[in-house]
Amino acid sequence: xxxxxxxxxxxxxxSPIPLYVIIGxxxxxxxxxxxxxxxxxxxxxxxxxxxxxxGPVLLLMxxxxxxxxxxxxxxxxxxxxxxxxGVYGLMASWSGLIHSAIFFLVGIKLWALGKRYGxxxxxxxxxxxxxxxxxxxxxxxxxxxxxxxxxxIGLLGAGAVVRAVTMNMFPEMFASTQGAVPQWLTGLIISLxxxxxxxxxGVRGATxxxxxxxxxxxxxxxxxxLLIAKGMGGLTKAGEIVAQHAPENLARxxxxxxxxxxxxxxxxxxxxxxxxxxxxxLTAKSAKTFRLTVVAHPIFIMIVWAPCxxxxxxxxxxxxxxxxxxxxxxxMSGMVATVDNPEVPGERLTVRTKADGTPLQDDQGKLIPxxxxxxxxxxxxxxxxxxxxxxxxxxxxGVLAAIMSSLDSQFVCLGTMFTTDIVIHMSRKDRFTxxxxxxxxxxxxxxxxxxxxxxxxxxxxHVFDLGVWCFSGxxxxxxxxxxxxxxxxxxxxxxxxxxxxxxxxxxxxxxxxIVLRGHSYFGTVDPGTxxxxxxxxxxxxxxxxxxxxTLVGVSLATTPxxxxxxxxxxxxxx
Amino acid sequence: MAKHPYRTAARIMTAxxxxxxVLHHDFWFWNDQTLVMGFMPIGLLYHILFSIASATLWxxxxxxxxxxxIEEWADEFDGSATSQGAKK
Numbered sequence: 045x046x047x048x049x050x051x052x053x054x055x056x057x058x059s060p061i062p063l064y065v066i067i068g069x070x071x072x073x074x075x076x077x078x079x080x081x082x083x084x085x086x087x088x089x090x091x092x093x094x095x096x097x098x099g100p101v102l103l104l105m106x107x108x109x110x111x112x113x114x115x116x117x118x119x120x121x122x123x124x125x126x127x128x129x130g131v132y133g134l135m136a137s138w139s140g141l142i143h144s145a146i147f148f149l150v151g152i153k154l155w156a157l158g159k160r161y162g163x164x165x166x167x168x169x170x171x172x173x174x175x176x177x178x179x180x181x182x183x184x185x186x187x188x189x190x191x192x193x194x195x196x197i198g199l200l201g202a203g204a205v206v207r208a209v210t211m212n213m214f215p216e217m218f219a220s221t222q223g224a225v226p227q228w229l230t231g232l233i234i235s236l237x238x239x240x241x242x243x244x245x246g247v248r249g250a251t252x253x254x255x256x257x258x259x260x261x262x263x264x265x266x267x268x269x270l271l272i273a274k275g276m277g278g279l280t281k282a283g284e285i286v287a288q289h290a291p292e293n294l295a296r297x298x299x300x301x302x303x304x305x306x307x308x309x310x311x312x313x314x315x316x317x318x319x320x321x322x323x324x325x326l327t328a329k330s331a332k333t334f335r336l337t338v339v340a341h342p343i344f345i346m347i348v349w350a351p352c353x354x355x356x357x358x359x360x361x362x363x364x365x366x367x368x369x370x371x372x373x374x375x376m377s378g379m380v381a382t383v384d385n386p387e388v389p390g391e392r393l394t395v396r397t398k399a400d401g402t403p404l405q406d407d408q409g410k411l412i413p414x415x416x417x418x419x420x421x422x423x424x425x426x427x428x429x430x431x432x433x434x435x436x437x438x439x440x441x442g443v444l445a446a447i448m449s450s451l452d453s454q455f456v457c458l459g460t461m462f463t464t465d466i467v468i469h470m471s472r473k474d475r476f477t478x479x480x481x482x483x484x485x486x487x488x489x490x491x492x493x494x495x496x497x498x499x500x501x502x503x504x505x506h507v508f509d510l511g512v513w514c515f516s517g518x519x520x521x522x523x524x525x526x527x528x529x530x531x532x533x534x535x536x537x538x539x540x541x542x543x544x545x546x547x548x549x550x551x552x553x554x555x556x557x558i559v560l561r562g563h564s565y566f567g568t569v570d571p572g573t574x575x576x577x578x579x580x581x582x583x584x585x586x587x588x589x590x591x592x593x594t595l596v597g598v599s600l601a602t603t604p605x606x607x608x609x610x611x612x613x614x615x616x617x618x
Numbered sequence: 619m620a621k622h623p624y625r626t627a628a629r630i631m632t633a634x635x636x637x638x639x640v641l642h643h644d645f646w647f648w649n650d651q652t653l654v655m656g657f658m659p660i661g662l663l664y665h666i667l668f669s670i671a672s673a674t675l676w677x678x679x680x681x682x683x684x685x686x687x688i689e690e691w692a693d694e695f696d697g698s699a700t701s702q703g704a705k706k
Contacts, residue, residue, distance in 0.1 A: 129662040137665040140672040156692035283657035297649035346669040
């Protein structure tokens with residue numbers, strides 16, 4: 045069956061239908077943007093918080109859609125291809141428990157405070173709670189800097205999946221990418237479509253689009269799983285292939301360390317500090333609106349992640365067997381597959397190949413070692429195993445839906461923060477009309493999206509790793525929000541020191557991993573997992589400890605805030 | 619305490635949540651490559667069941683430990699009240 049799979053792929057004609065479906069899907073989103081604009085009240089309050097009118101189903105869909113991005117579908121498949129089933133435990137099962145806990149313990153309280161005092165952004169809340177304008181000016185760039193990698197993984201993921209599925213489609217137009225639609229074009233189109241529907245509908249437009257797109261990616265994800273399973277010859281056959289060719293992916297030994305597995309729990313704390321999620325919390329009609337989100341979130345995560353993890357380990361089995369050809373990881377170009385080592389019987393080598401899996405040789409007639417691009421695993425599995433161009437197009441549209449349903453909220457949130465927390469905050473009251481506020485917001489969004497888009501044109505890193513760095517930063521700031529609503533003794537100085545120390549620690553470890561990899565000063569790269577660890581644990585845990593200790597230590601060493609001020613943020617019995 | 623009886627339930631649910639968090643670290647399946655029903659790795663199945671247990675935990679929490687008074691508190695002001703740090 046797998047030899048046939050390779051041969052089939054070599055002789056198969058490339059159909060443009062998947063691309064047409066993707067273009068059609070973009071058209072549907074543009075139409076939805078137009079429709080949501082008819083409900084848009086034209087005020088900045090409606091643009092930024094949908095006038096606090098969102099019900100339970102829309103809240104669930106928009107929060108879930110916002111949380112799940114290319115990290116969830118492309119990243120999880122890629123990482124389970126590399127590390128096996130443990131990836132589900134690292135992120136999905138921890139998130140099911142911790143995300144809902146944060147929605148319940150933090151989200152509802154922040155919603156109540158937002159309603160009580162009219163906040164539109166996270167920074168407004170922190171400025172008020174900690175009585176510090178300076179905190180807002182420090183926190184704003186930190187939050188923007190952390191949102192940028194989040195947007196970046198969306199653009200990278202979209203580019204990777206479209207590239208994988210359109211390979212050999214335009215051999216003359218895009219010769220440098222094996223005829224595939226290149227990263228820069230996919231990123232550009234995705235950005236423009238999302239910009240359109242949020243510009244005309246604001247956070248309400250994003251919520252509508254999120255709900256629709258969340259449904260699309262959940263349904264198509266399950267359908268993709270079933271079709272890929274069928275393409276592999278059934279679930280049992282798929283299991284046999286993994287057991288035979290990539291058995292290490294069925295367990296965690298040698299792939300994930302115990303401390304790494306445990307300290308991943310600090311990564312999902314990030315939802316407590318995502319500025320775009322804060323904004324979605326504010327849109328809720330009532331506290332009861334949160335109930336459905338808290339309960340359904342772990343199940344929704346499971347529905348999306350479990351199939352992706354299985355597809356990832358199946359891909360590892362097929363790749364180990366030599367029946368799956370993947371694009372090479374940058375900076376190398378071309379394709380990669382595994383072949384028998386002609387010099388060592390029984391050993392497999394990962395080498396550069398032609399599109400049909402035939403190994404290429406260098407000038408001395410030797411095989412050329414290469415690494416596969418894990419980000420392309422999902423796209424290639426759909427492309428090779430779902431033998432219907434129409435369905436392939438629908439499935440890829442589903443993946444793009446997951447990505448765009450995060451991008452839209454992030455875009456709106458950035459605009460809201462800049463307008464509210466910087467421009468309006470620094471101006472005299474009523475300096476700007478509602479129209480001017482919207483214009484400022486949209487201009488800032490275009491600027492940040494432009495910068496992120498340019499960053500996405502550089503060599504892309506593993507989507508999962510970049511996502512983890514982004515979440516680690518937000519997760520490390522979690523003590524700031526938790527203390528704000530549960531600890532009366534926390535002080536302005538403690539909050540300022542916490543943000544500064546967290547920003548410094550995150551930057552230090554991020555650069556140590558990303559820029560100095562191979563010559564890192566503070567951490568080490570685990571040879572089994574290729575994961576950057578500090579003292580054997582995830583950097584998220586270390587940065588979190590720095591953040592929490594600074595917040596507590598400096599707060600205890602400084603004068604407590606006035607009781608009458610703190611009382612405003614606590615329920616009478618607390 | 620008497621004013622907010624949900625707190626006892628909240629403490630019990632917190633204890634259950636912490637127990638669940640401890641059970642997340644399934645070292646007993648760490649190196650087990652068993653395929654349940656021929657396709658589902660046992661370590662993955664365990665964590666899928668963990669997700670279902672989490673949803674159940676939160677469903678019960680919503681029923682027995684919902685902070686009923688928070689909505690009334692939120693409604694005391696209509697949002698137009700001036701917030702000291704939120705200048706506008």
